[in-house]
Amino acid sequence: MEDKKHFNLLKGDIMYEDDGIYHLLLKINHKNFAIGFAYLKEAGLHPGQMPLITSLYKKEGVTQKEIADKLGIKPSTINVMIRRLEKKEFVIRKQDPEDQRRSLVYLTVHGRQIYEKISGAAVDIKDQVMNTFTEDEKEELFRLLTKFYEGLEKLVDLEMGTCKCKE
16 A cells, blocks of 8 residues: 555656545645534534634724624624624623724633633644654645645635636
8 A cells, every 4th residue: 555655656646546635635624624623612612703703812892894804704794703702701892982883892701711722722732743743844844835835826816716727
């Protein structure tokens, strides 16, 4: 089996094979998502809510419009997310003391604790995985993944939603 993988590597047909690079990247992404999902589920969060909590952890006392702009999500969707997070006591809205027409969004103590628990767990998992590599291997992995990403970046403009893949 090991010879087959090596043979595929040499022939260059490893991109979409069951043991190929894309397949491996998908498996890594899936495993990473599953681990993160388990932590979020335990905390009573949906994966789509974590970016909002992270954003508030970094900067509180912001309007829903500011959150929507920062996350690239429609304000109506942000409103629903905030209502759900308020029900679970992760966030709270308070009137803006400078403009009574606006409300500002803050994390509660519970919301901060959940963010710190989940982000701490993510760091622990990353450390456990990365500790299986030598420093040289970490540098080489970073270099190769960066090169892979840069190759994709030349082909895809995410902001414009375009791909030069077929050119």
